[in-house]
Amino acid sequence: MDNSNIRKLFPILGQTINGYPLAYLDSAASAQKPIQVIETLKYYYEQDNANVHRGVHTLGSRATEAYEGARAKVARFIHAEWGEEIIFTRGTTSSINLVASSYARAVCKEGDEIVVSAMEHHSNLLPWQQAAKATGAVLKYIPLQTDGTFSIEEAENMITNRTKIVSISHISNVLGVANPVKQIAAIAHNRGAVIMVDGAQSIPHIKVDVQELDCDFYAFSGHKMCGPTGIGVLYGKKAYLEQMEPIEFGGEMIADVGLYDASWKELPWKFEGGTPIIAGAIGLGAAIDFLEQIGLDVIEAHDKQLTSYAVEQMKQIEHLTMYGPEEGRFGLVTFNLGKIHPHDLATVLDTYGVAIRAGHHCCQPLMRHFGASATVRASFYLYNTEADVEQFLFALNKTKEYFKEVE
Template sequence: MGFTDIRKLFPILDQKVNGHPLVYLDSAASAQKPIQVIKTLKHYYERDNANVHRGVHTLSSRATDAYEAARIKVSNFIHAKSEQEIIFTRGTTSSINLVASSYARKVCQEGDEIVISAMEHHSNLLPWQQVAKTTGAVLKYIPLQADGTFSIKDFEQKVTNRTKIVSVSHISNVLGIANPVKQMAAIAHKHGAAIMVDGAQSVPHIKVDVQELDCDFYAFSGHKMCGPTGIGVLYGKKELLEQMEPIEFGGEMIDHVDLHEASWKELPWKFEGGTPIIAGAIGLGVAIDFLEQIGLDVIEEHDKQLTRYVVERMKQIEHLTMYGPEKDRFGLVTFNLDKIHPHDLATVLDTLGVAIRAGHHCCQLLMKHFGASATARASFYLYNTEEDVNQFISALQKTKEYFKE
């Protein structure tokens, strides 16, 4: 199946916006959904809608089977040892907060260290700020180079025997580059530290093997990989998850309750209190089926090739600044054009049917590093084509002309 045919599986793309064919270039914020996922959600609510694990009736059994089958799909997709290591959450943000609240606050004491970078999304920054404030741990930042990346040598110099946790993005949502998390994990473990990986931007674009990376925790969101909104995943090594306490208490996660004490279910259910995101998990499972049918290797090469193409086209536009290294980008380019504010740029592009992101992208520290209050970002996925890029470049040229008048 070619990528032009793949595009036809996304109903939302078959429309006009402001009189122009929609060119959707905001997949790093949220990807569109193929018809298979949409139909799955519809089928669940029309035929199988019931609470999971609690009922013996047919609808509950069907819902439970589909929900737990999705967990197995996720486990296989990222090559976890067991589905017990897969916790369903609301998204990457919830997953990182779970690790910060349940694991980091337990292992960190005054004077211990948490190592992160200034390229991190706020979801992988603010939880660690709070842990540091609560425990007295020291938040240490890996220094950035001029292009916004960091070197493995600088990282190694930051990690000491006082480091308890390292947390880093696998692929940056601003730079589109991959960090060497496998090497970072080896360095962290040498000093007895755990490593948390923000995989929100990586899981949609590349094959991920958490055992090969040897990361201790890995988080990602369904909505960035063609799945529904409101569903995410936390992978954690079983021995670490078993040591952690739940941070949400109530129905579904308990084993036994007395007047003043309670005990919890085994993994993974002790971290899934209350009615879970049933339809979201089932939809995520179908999204995984869809991506695997196409092939992650194929998706990765398509996204990288398309990004190379757009970078070459953008180089030809005068007074356009691109941020980050040029090579090995995964599906996005962040830029500013002339003296046009990114929000004004995005607004004009929208009148031409082109959807991009403008702002600080939840990365204010990285914006400060570049001396920019905001940037524009165009991000690409498996349903985008070179024709989308050509329309985007044409819209940029028209925007330049518009602001010169």
Template sequence: MKTSEIRELFPILNQEVNGHPLVYLDSAATSQKPVSVIEAVKHYYEWDNSNVHRGVHTLGSRATDAYEGAREKVAKFIHAKSTEEIIFTRGTTTALNMVASGYARAVCREGDEIVITPMEHHSNLIPWQQAAKATGAVLKYIPLQPDGSIRLEDVEQTITERTKVVSVTYVSNVLGVVNPVKEIAAIAHRYGAKMVVDGAQSTPHLKVDVQDLDCDFYALSGHKMCAPTGIGALYGKKELLQNMEPIEFGGEMIDHVDLYESTWKDLPWKFEGGTPIIAGAIGLGAAIDFLESIGLDNIDRHEKQLTTYAIERLQQIEDLTIYGPLNNRAGLVTFNLGDVHPHDVATVLDADGIAIRAGHHCCQPLMRWLQVSSTARASFYLYNTEEDIDRLVASLLKTKEYFGHAIG
């Protein structure tokens, strides 16, 4: 399918912002939604709206079938062994917190180690800080190379026999680095540690096979992959989830309740207390159908072409600094334009109808490593075009001229 045809499937792109056709370059923050996803959620609310797993009436049965059908789609999409290994969550943040609180706090003792990297999103950093504080474990960081990438030699030197958990982002939301998580997992397992993967930025763009990666946990968010906000999933190996305690308690996740003791349901429901995010899960299932109809290989190839083109164009702008490796990176470019504050850059671009991200991107330690307070970021998805990048470059040149006193 041509990009022009794909764009027609996203209603929000057919509008003007500040008198200009919208150029949306902030998909790393949240992606736009195709008609099929919007219609799937709408259909649920119009025809099947009911709670799941409880009622025996027709609406309840249809809602349950749609909800559990979405779980099957997630399992197949990331190649989990079974639906028992897929826990619906509010997103990557909730999923990572579940592992840090439900697993790490149970297995870590004083002097044990939790290993992460300085490039992690706060969602994959703060939960481990808290787990380390609660258990007396030591938080350790795999060092970064000058371009922001990771060397496996440094992974080997950082992980030890005291390491209990290694948690690494598959794709950096700032640097665009694609980390060798399969190789890191193999090293972690050699030392007896468990491997956690933050898949927020990888799942929308790359084919993911959790069995091939041999990760122990994998977290993803729906809103970055054409699904609604407020829905995501945690994958965990069955034996680990079986031995993990829930961190949220209430209705739906229980098997039997006495006045002083309770028991939990089987997987995956023991981790899904309360009324779940039914419409969101159905929307996530529809998003998976949509992405598979386009093809993840096609999406990956398209984004790589756009990123190569964007870097070539942006490098022609004097005083513009690009962060992260220039090759073998995901579909985003993070940059600064001289001494112009990224918020000012984003404001001028917005006046031209171009939406980018500006700030620390929930990666303050990485900003300090880069020796900047914030950056601008343009991120691409299956609906973006080279014309979008041309407009970005033209607007940046306009910004450079406007703030000429701050350049150089």
């Protein structure tokens, strides 16, 4: 993959920060947008802007065609069996909350179990905490190993015949490693439970086949995969989505409304009340076109190679501590540098044009597992090059010189 040419497709990356070329290493938080996505959004607002499903005029028809076309692209992209298994949401957080608020509260009762791990993003913890409180279910955590991962044996021990839901990240946003979700899905199904997968960090980097994984629900966000902000997807197996009740009510999601009762449209529209995220969905469709044109296999290989290169170079920096396993990282590395506070480190790196993330990364239980209040995360994507890594390493060494005492 010629990353120098790909980089040119991202207008924002052509700027300088404090006199240095922008080395954007925060794609795990939000990826940049290629010109193809930007132009698609511009074209929609300039040529096709109208509400969907309602108007019979030309603009309404074109907008509806583009919106529903984006749904078909998503279904093909993740290998869903049916287009109606794709629900457009505001993002991964909204998707998980929909399942926790609708499905979990309907099927869980006192004494039932919801199983997660302590490595999860808060968006895959808080909804289950609330569902457990509302239903009397027990929230259980798969124990973590020293490096922050968990073993399949521990997962199997934790999932019992009382378990109703298992919810696990496909790839950790702190460790950058993939969890064995297909194996966990098999265990969950053998115990009579369903599995929800947080795919926010996996969908940008690897091919995802929800049927091959045999997951019951899969959630992801558009903005992490070169699409717009404010658009996300909930995939759910048709049988489960059909039995679930909507949690938002209003226009567009109804079949019939009386004064005291109403009935809902069929899938997927019963979960998309009000004016949907039309431009966001169309922009997400353009992002999928872009990623497929490059090839997910090519993107995965590039991201792994660049991450491995960064890790090997970072090992040479004295007093630098990396978190998580050394092998199998998908596009990110989380670390601390001696006694330098992560926010101070990120601030100094910014003066050298390097954008990274500092904080608890919405993973406070995992931070506590490592005995850290915060860490620094550098994340890489298809538009990053070895020159970005070299600029990052240069800035790290300059930061050590600036603070002098790092031990």
